[in-house]
Amino acid sequence: MADEETIVATLRAAGCVFAEEEARLLIESAPTPARLDEMVAERAGGVPLEHVLGWAEFCGERILVRPGVFVPRHRTELLVRLAVAAIGELPGSEHRPVLVDLACGSGAIAAVVASRVGDLSVYAADIEPAAVAVASRNLAPYAGQVFEGDLFDALPAELRGRVDVLVANVPYVPTDAVDLLPPEARDHEPLRALDGGADGLDVLRRVADGAAGWLREGGTLLSEIGVGQIDAAKAALSHAGLAPEVVADDDLDATVILGRR
Template structure:
């Protein structure tokens, strides 16, 4: 009879993670233990986590808006703060609405919106092939469509002037601040999902400029940004002919700018 395999206790795993600087060591230990299915798995997972690999890559999923969102290595990991973007968008979307998730990454925002608002026509787009593959796993079951390409160029022409709710968690970290991000992000996540250019707003500018061509009359654009950048983001919306309103959540430590295309009134 072979000797039983030694399995480190939860407290031992948590202690290793805590020593490596993991803030939520106890929770991570529980998740890693549950993910280890064969002898040696746990040691490997803990070693990779201690070396800095994001927990979500090791688990293969991230919790977002109460759902398990599939996340593959090299794909942007959805942040809890972005749940506020979903919350605000879900207030505006109605069954039957055309909803588009630009810079979708794993598709977490689109999947969460589909769960929150039934019967929407959901589209998502990203420039990264790995993100597109991942998003299809998350959005496909909800009947959504994921397109590969650079912002609006990825979308079918049939969506022009038809989008009711357009959401974007576009990269908004200034290039010079990338080096100050946690290693989990700057080392392992794709640069294109983080780097927003010199002031962090390059992608937001492009989204705002073309939004009026894609939004339906009365359609809404929602972009996640930072408190510091929000006034400039709002100015971009107004410059494109949209209204602009900034909302902030202390609970999520998140800021969203909302813009609306003018409705057409026929007298």
């Protein structure tokens, strides 16, 4: 088993900017000395730290992740805050608010929103089997139901017209820019979780076109976009009959578009 100083040196040589912090996390998480050596080798070989650890820190919580599953980004904390606020703004009624997390990945967004809201019906869907398995575990404490399939096709029909908040953190990287992503993303996360088509908005347009049929009147769609995609994203939501609004957080380098039915 290597000591901490050696681990730090190994990680630094591999290009890990936060080598000291990563070494500490690896040492704390390794169940055995032999496994620690394996984990250090995996990280030095370019495997995302979160995949090596088996979890990602997101909004102050540990979210289970596994190889082949999209790792939640800190910028997506803005989407979580806005989803919680949208649920809080719902008029009082007898029904439990319904949250749907499309293209859910690990289920991180739905899990954190559910942890902050409390009484909430949670549903999620993803096209990747590995993501569905992980999201099912992350959403189990909130009785969340996770389905495998392509966007709305995965959801039970009885949810039509009943969704209060629809979060869809769909891919928005233009195809030509995928090769410019860090190797940790492009080599270890599903391409379908990264590639948003020619202008990055192909999947968002599909979500927007279907959202009105699933949202309750007054319900809200929320999705993350790039700052250069604002006008095109607003046009897509308007075309789908949703009233668009854009919120940005410079500290998080995050931009979210909301569409209300």
